[in-house]
Amino acid sequence: MSRHVTMRGPDDVIAGTNPEIDQVLSIGTDLLAQGQTAFEGLFRTWNLYQIGIALGLFALAHILRAVLGPRIRAWMGARQDWPKWRMRILAIIHQRLRAIFFVTLIWATIWIMREVTWPSRSYLLSIIGTLAFAWLSVVFLTRLIKSPSLRKTVRYGAWTYVTLRILNLLDPAEQLLDSAGFSVGDIRFSLLLLIQALVILGVLITLARFFTATTASRIKRNADISPSMQVLIVKAAQIAFYGAAFFLGVRALGIDLTGLAVLSGAIGVGLGFGLQKVVSNLVSGVIILLDKSIKPGDVISLGDTFGWINALGARYVSVITRDGREYLIPNEDLITGQVVNWSHSSDFVRLDIHFGTAYHDNPHDVRRIAIEAAQSVDRVLTHKNTVCHIVGFGDSSVDYVLRFWIRDPTGGLTNIRGNVYLALWDAFAENGISIPFPQREVTMLNQDASEPGIRKTVSD
Missing domain, CATH: 2.30.30.60 (SH3 type barrels.)
Structure with missing residues (x-):
């Protein structure tokens, strides 16, 4: 019994074993062939002329930017009374003067060449002019995005898209990206799906952020809504807009979320215990x-x-x-x-300070002077009832409590108490009212019992 063995090379092993890999190789081969044909076509006589014309126009645009740029900037500096939005637009235009000059020059050249020669001799210039105009438009449109990182990402993505579109390479590029992926059930994951997800979700999240900011600014300008309700409405709007952006983006990508219901429920239970x-x-x-x-x-x-x-x-x-x-x-x-x-239902706050005076001072005068001194302080409200009461007879002083009102607790409490104490000090000094301190009488006895004791008063 004889056995026939067939030997295969590495290329035979790769080809035919995986249809997806074969598809990627086929698309890549076609793109390389198209690129080789386009590259060889660049070296034709009229194509070389058009490339030279484009380079010359770019150099001329650079010269115009160097000559006219400072003059335009000086003219902008003399327009300080213009609105900010108009000055901002002028600043963006000034930053892109070279690109604007180049687009203007190349399309003027294309129009002249189409009038005096065959359209085919300006075909390459038309492609370059279309690309330059599309790139410049992307730059101006992406300036509306405030986030620098998001603006840069959207700008490079849009440049790539319009370039492939203008060069008629969009369909082959989509096929190449879609072929690099794998399938899980009815859902196919590929590089094309990833890029589409980033673009769609990015646009929707940007719109959600814009609508959220607009809603928040309008709500905060409404004086009829309390501050707490403003915060609640803004939070609810954020959840609604961002949630809608996520679900709309997922549905736009064709991903069915019903299969994730059980998994999300289990994850929710686990998160509930872990994030109490x-x-x-x-x-x-x-x-x-x-x-x-x-x-x-x-x-x-x-x-x-x-x-x-x-x-x-x-x-x-x-x-x-x-x-x-x-x-x-x-x-x-x-x-x-x-x-x-301190300011839940009213801005008025009553503060108490305690002090004492000597027993020989008239309490009626003390109360009157204390009230007048407190009302002389700036933040103390004079139209609210400022009172002073005797609260006890201490060992060394008659004790009082002085009560006054303020309506700006955000300005601090310790400082207003200090100012009132300072006003009391000045008023008592002016009217001869003393603030006592504890005193103790200590009798020191001599060791010789025949001599009388020496009595000394020591202040604590």
């Missing part, structure tokens, strides 16, 4: 926004922290103290802890 604190802070933040217990600008005290609320976040509240420190307090602490809101 995070979820608690998120829910507490929604409760804070709904019950309006605190809002941006309120002055609060939480433990040793005293300051005003700078912003309400989804997970924490930003509180800025008088010394410039910013505390990020979790929302859960504001729900479960005791919070003093």
Whole structure:
């Protein structure tokens, strides 16, 4: 019994074993053949002339930019009274003067050549002019994107797309990208799908960011909406716009999300146990926004922290103290802890300070002088009732409490108390009222019992 063995080379092993690899190789071979044909065509006489004309026009555009650029900039400098948006457009145009001159010159040249010679002799110039105009248009359109990284990504992607489109290489490029991939069930993942996902999601997220910013600016300008409700509406708008952008992008790519329902449910249960604190802070933040217990600008005290609320976040509240420190307090602490809101229902705050005077000073005069001294301080409200009461008779002084009102707790509490104490000091010194201090009488006995004791008064 004889056995026939066939030996195959490396090329035979590669070809025919994987249809996807064969497709990639076939498309790549066709592209290389087209590129070789186009490259050989560049060395024809009229094509070389057109390349030389394009290079000359680019050099002329560079010279015009060097000559006219400073004059245009000086002319722009004399237009300082123009609106900012117009000056911004002029600045963008000034940055692209060379490209603008080149596009203008090359299309003028194309028009002249089509009038005096055959259109085929300006075919390559038409392609170069179309590419230059498309690239310049992409530059101006992408200036609307504020994020520098996103702007650069969109710009390079758009340049690639318009170049392939103008050179009639878009279909072969799509076939090549689509052939490099794999299938999972009914879904095929490829480089083409990845690029489409990046483009579609990028555009939708940019639109969602624009609509969110526009909605937020309009809501914040509405004085009829409370600050806490403004934050809640802005957060809800962000979730709605970004969620819609994600789901629309996924549906536009043809990906079915029903198969991920069970998996997402299991992941949600796991995240629920692992992120209890995070979820608690998120829910507490929604409760804070709904019950309006605190809002941006309120002055609060939480433990040793005293300051005003700078912003309400989804997970924490930003509180800025008088010394410039910013505390990020979790929302859960504001729900479960005791919070003093100095400006919850009213901006008026009453402050108490305690002092004492000597027993020989008339209490009626002391009360009158103390009230007048407190009302002489700038931040103390004169139309609110400022009172002074005797609260006790101490060992060394008659004790008083002085109560006054302010309406700007964001300006600080310690400093206003200090100013009132200083006003009391000046008023008491002017009217001869003394502030006593504790005194003790100590009797020192001599060791010789026959001599009388020596009595000394020592102040504590």
